[in-house]
Amino acid sequence: MKKLLLLAVLKLVKIISSHEPPITGRIFPFNLLNCRITSEVCPNKDITFYLYTRTTQMEPHELNVANPETIKEAKFVTNRPLIVLIHGFTGHKNETPNTEVRPAYFRRGEYNIISVDYQPLAVSPCYVHAVLNLPTVANCTAQLINYLIQESLFTLDNIHIIGASLGAQTAGMMGNFIKSGKLKRITGLDPAKPLFVFAKNSHRLGKNDAEFVDIIHTEVMLRGVLFAIGHVDFYANGGLQQPGCDKQKQKMTGNCNHVMASKFYAESINSEIGFYGYKCSYWLQWFIGLCQPSNQTELAGAFASKEARGSYFFKTNSKPPYAQGK
Template sequence: MKTFLILAIFALVASAYALEESERVNGENGWYVPQEDGSFEWVDMDVAEEWMEAQEKLEGRGLTTVPVNFYLYTPKNPSSSKHIYATTKSISKSNFNPAHPTRFVIHGWTQSYSASMNKDICSAWLSRGDYNVIVVDWARARSVDYATSVMAVGATGKKVAKMINFLKDNHGLNLNDVYVIGHSLGAHVAGYAGKNTNGQVHTIVGLDPALPLFSYNKPNKRLNSDDAWYVESIQTNGGTLGFLKPIGKGAFYPNGGKTQPGCGLDLTGACSHGRSTTYYAEAVKQDNFGTIKCGDYEAAVSKECGSTYSSVRMGADTNAYMVDGDFYVPVNSKAPFGMIN
């Protein structure tokens, strides 16, 4: 209740003193924050940062709770999940196998563990062989208020880290075999998970990391390239729902990273934003996204990187050992989206 009261107070302040529309630069001096109905409301950066500080104080006093659940899929139960807990009894009764690589998958705002992105990414990895795929379900993501979900990102990430640490310390999980894959707000949850593990996870994949209420200039408050041994970002709706500036050590810009072909007018950006999960699942399964190396992200956005394909494939396992920089990714308007056979 206190969280909602704080939000209400700051919303009134924001509406009273917001920057003029001509002065607004999304992500630089404020954000267009998505609403449940698909519209956006402007919030100045200083007002939003006060929200975050207020929430951190509440968390420090133990006044917030963030329910987080974990669902395990393996080759033995590829379509029927096992609800697992950070207890020896729960893990021992599940099909978790520390000899197999582990993939955590984290949804974004308004979604749950049953979201299609989780099913697609889970299916893609299990089609590759023996993996533990753990889908993270965080209930606060389903708040109709985006800001409330943002405020739960840090605590959610810490709970994911707690599960990773438990599996590592008690059940033989090898951090070198761990990927944490998150979409939108879930990408930043993955970042906080990486910041709080006892040791460094191998890879984090940020699927169009959410822009509203996250500052590029505060990497400790969002997913950044130091949160894992390798961080890859697939940026598909940059400047609206996702970041345009590069987030990962390897930053990939399908169709230039702002809008995606086949999405039509896409005024809310939801289609382009969601394409990052579709592309990633296809990349895991088919390894078919060729890339063109760019001098910087501006060249990727303006599609001025030439026409010579590099040896790098977006979403490839080998990227952790060979990728550093920004890449333009040509894509089709319908499946298969990748252009390389």
């Protein structure tokens, strides 16, 4: 079993570091634990989309480009932004970042929120296969966005993509498939690191994937990326141990530090004091103590300035409200 897993990993690294077309549709010479790679077809039965609004959040409406009536019948809130949420490994429409971010936006006001659900393609322990499925998830999500723009329901100016973990990397891949221009904003909530360190740019999230890419890092030593990859990168508590995620809680949940990025972002939507980080040139400089809090600060989260550039560091409380303000 270990030998088969090693072969799978080596093959994946070769694929994602190559300069070949998107990696969907590649079939391994064996089937590991019934893991599978979906077809490249969009729409795809394994990838579904649900529209939530403030008044319909308990009864979301499924959208299907193959059935235009589902989009015509959808009760989009006119003149309000569209937020697209993409979950990570082992997730679904009612997992991080959806459960944190959706209700926070609806407490603030009227929004159109589409939750992408690709649960059948991201089941445990099939991480390698989940990564291979991401370009198809990105393609199908972009297909829906392209259709909504074509039907004049939205423009790129009022669409915001938010992805957590693998969902953040998926958001980055969407730029390969958007037809009408570049996405305006992508927010990456602790983007996944395993198998993406050496991936080529078109297969991972980076600052070229949208006009503004902002990142919140919360677990840089394990699941999340360490290096700055956006226009602005915020490191909560240095991206290391998060207050409130003690060893017992981390052992129970397995990913407490990782999901805190989604919790911090959700709180930022309605916070009166906000998460303000001070600037430091890069993470290692902060880690060895060469950076001190300064007046050069930026606000992290939902209302981050689109002019912000560089790396910023902020501390949080161990329980809500997490924000400490300036």
